[in-house]
Amino acid sequence: MSVFQKLVLASGSPRRIELLQQAGIEPDRLFPADLDETPLRAEHPRSLAKRLSRAKAEKAQEGLARDGEGDAFILAADTVVAVGRRILPKAELVDEASNCLRLLSGRTHRVYTGVCLITPSGKLRQRLVETRVRFKRLSREELESYLASGEWRGKAGGYGIQGLAGTFVVKMVGSYTNVVGLPLYETVGLLTADGYKVHFNWLAGTRA
Structure with missing residues (x-):
C-alpha cells in the first residue's frame, strides 16, 4: 500500500526547511505567500x-487549488518577536536591526x-508557541560587529539565534526551535495527529 503523502510548505525560509529536514520531513513543494505583514x-x-x-x-491552499493540487497537507508558520506588546520588525535595513x-x-x-x-480534507489546525529569551547587555563592539556580519537581514527582531546572536542569549525558557522559526514538537504533533506519516522515513531508513 502506498504511503505517499504530499506536504507543501507555505514558506521559502531556509531555516524552516532545515528544521523540517531535521525532523526527517522533506516538503514536496514550497509555496511562499506574499502577504502584507503589517500589524493591525x-x-x-x-x-x-x-x-x-x-x-x-489559506493563500497557499487557494494557489494549489488553482493548480489542481488540492490533495496536500499545507504547513505555514509566522514568527513574531516582541518586547511587551511592541512588535519588532523583520529587519531589512541596518538602522532597523540596530x-x-x-x-x-x-x-x-x-x-x-x-x-x-490545512489537511487534504480542508481541516484547519493551529498552534501558538511562546518562548522567553533574555539577552546580555550588548557592548558597542558586539553590536557593531553583529550588524557588520549581515546575519540580521530579514530576521524578526533583527537577529537569528542559530547564528552569531546565539552568544547573546543569557537565558531561554521554552522551545529553541520556536525561536529559529518553527517549533518542531508542536509541528510534528499537528502533522501526526492529522494522519501525516512523519515517521515513515525514519522506519524506511531514508533520513540523511
Missing part, C-alpha cells in the same frame, strides 16, 4: 502570529510562532 491597530503579538500563519496557509538590538540588549523578550496546518 493595537494587535497583540500573539494574535499577529496566529493571523499571519493562517493567512499564509534599533531592535538596542531594545533587546539586557532585556527579556518573547518570541511567538503561529503554526497552521
Whole structure:
C-alpha cells in the first residue's frame, strides 16, 4: 500500500526547511505567500502570529487549488518577536536591526510562532508557541560587529539565534526551535495527529 503523502510548505525560509529536514520531513513543494505583514491597530503579538500563519496557509491552499493540487497537507508558520506588546520588525535595513538590538540588549523578550496546518480534507489546525529569551547587555563592539556580519537581514527582531546572536542569549525558557522559526514538537504533533506519516522515513531508513 502506498504511503505517499504530499506536504507543501507555505514558506521559502531556509531555516524552516532545515528544521523540517531535521525532523526527517522533506516538503514536496514550497509555496511562499506574499502577504502584507503589517500589524493591525493595537494587535497583540500573539494574535499577529496566529493571523499571519493562517493567512499564509489559506493563500497557499487557494494557489494549489488553482493548480489542481488540492490533495496536500499545507504547513505555514509566522514568527513574531516582541518586547511587551511592541512588535519588532523583520529587519531589512541596518538602522532597523540596530534599533531592535538596542531594545533587546539586557532585556527579556518573547518570541511567538503561529503554526497552521490545512489537511487534504480542508481541516484547519493551529498552534501558538511562546518562548522567553533574555539577552546580555550588548557592548558597542558586539553590536557593531553583529550588524557588520549581515546575519540580521530579514530576521524578526533583527537577529537569528542559530547564528552569531546565539552568544547573546543569557537565558531561554521554552522551545529553541520556536525561536529559529518553527517549533518542531508542536509541528510534528499537528502533522501526526492529522494522519501525516512523519515517521515513515525514519522506519524506511531514508533520513540523511
